[in-house]
Amino acid sequence: MNYELICGLETHVELSTKTKIFCSCSTEFGGEPNTHCCPICIGLPGTLPKLNKAVVEYAVMAGLATNCEISPVSKMDRKNYVYPDLPKAYQISQYDMPLCKSGWVGLSNGRRIRLNRIHIEEDAGKLVHDRGNTFVDYNRGGVPLIEIVTEPDLRSIEEVQEYVEKLQMILRYIGVSDCKMQEGSLRCDVNVSVRPVGQEEFGTRAEIKNMNSLAYMAKAIAYEFDRQVDLIQSGEEVVQETRRFDEGSGCTEGMRGKEDADDYRYFREPDLVAILVSDEMRKSIQKQMPEDPQKRLTRFVSDFDLPEADARLLIEHRRIADYFETAAKGAKNPRAVANCILGQMFARLGTEAEKEQFEVAVTPEQLHELILLLDSGKIRMNLVKSTLEKMLDTGKPAKEFLSEQDLAGMSADDLKAVCEKAVAENEAAAADYLAGKEKALKAILGSVMKATRGRANPQEAEKLLADIIRR
Amino acid sequence: MVTHEEILKIARLAKLSVAPEELDSLTKDMNSIIEFADAVNSVAAEDSDFDNSNSLSNVFREDKVVPSYDREEILKNAPNQEDGYFLVRRRM
Structure with missing residues (x-):
């Protein structure tokens, strides 16, 4: 039986604002550890987040550039989980009222990849694991992200790659992110499932986390496709789970058991007020945007x-x-x-x-x-x-x-004179040409071009030379 | 009503350990918190009231960098630190 690949992508993109999403620390990449931090972004008790206006504007631009509806009303929520990369033990994100909804990105084969949503949230800190210890750097903690979520519309590895490249082009173009996968400013979680060709219903999906290279993404999807097809064909079931791609082996492996399934207990962030995007605000943001790259291409x-x-x-x-x-x-x-x-x-x-x-x-x-x-x-x-x-x-x-x-430039007379001279100086080549060696003419043309320092029109000169020799 | 199992689940998600003798009192406390929330919910506003529930919206900050804290200050309360990093025991 033949199987079809079904992919959906969640893409995290770091916005290129100057400051973090909830405090005025710099977002610059690559500083000494914990030097772009303040009590807000290291989550000290008693601090309050203050939303960066540019984050809302950039996210709205991203939404407009990907054909999204911009929500007139949205809000921030808390996503709770305990891990050292998140000092507050919750991430401020958006749950049920994202800033942008229902967009699409067009592919060269004419298909439209539908976007479910784009929401804003804060990035987590960076962990370095070494000898049983974890070293934590919160410079990245609080850097603004947009998360762009597609519907399960992607049907091949090529489509996934084109979609990501397209997204990079669009977002770079409107200047909201540099989208550098190697620096982690664009990362993808890939949902992969398979189904027999012709079947309507989707299979159970596995999510491969944190891919930061297109090449690895292709490998991970190919591996995951084979793994799921093998499971189904041997009568086993695909388990819904989060998996990690191992770059060394080229395999994906389960990250945690079913009993630890995600339970983020989302609730409205009480420290932040609603975000209202009026028609006026949306239009003024639209005015700041450059021409859509797709339209510019056609033009x-x-x-x-x-x-x-x-x-x-x-x-x-x-x-x-x-x-x-x-x-x-x-x-x-x-x-x-x-x-x-x-x-x-x-x-x-x-x-x-x-x-x-x-x-x-x-x-x-x-x-x-x-x-x-x-x-x-x-x-x-x-x-x-x-x-x-x-x-x-x-x-x-x-x-x-x-x-x-x-x-x-060159007058016709000048050119003629140069050509006459060139034929006279290349008698042997001229004789060869008359004897049927077409290439011999090129040698004479070479000396014409040299003598005129490239100013002669080679087509004209060639015609003229042939006339002179045949005369 | 909140059950012992739910209390244990919430504790596990928060990476807290709960001693068996604490379970009864924690469950009782949690139930009274939920009751309070239910009282608030019984006069719940319409969804459409959401955006003016506290008559504030669009409280923004300009995108201007303010110097961050000295790293020494940032790390001052850390139980463990090394080479400018917070240091935690490896988990998972």
């Missing part, structure tokens, strides 16, 4: 005549998309602008982080001027490339590297 393809794959690469980081748009606006060759960015500029940016920052010595205005020279036929693409290379090295404008001769 780049239609307005700038870009191949979709190229547009996708430009869109991925907002700074690059903005840079492209400034440089390409009003140019006749927007594709050349895209090629300059994706080719020569990307070659200088090794990591994704460097692309995200996109610090290049050439301003988009300088690139625009260079491309205008191409548009007007004054220079050719090879000269654009070599000039851009010098501009990237020095940060100086194109004019510095182009002589008057470069910019003068």
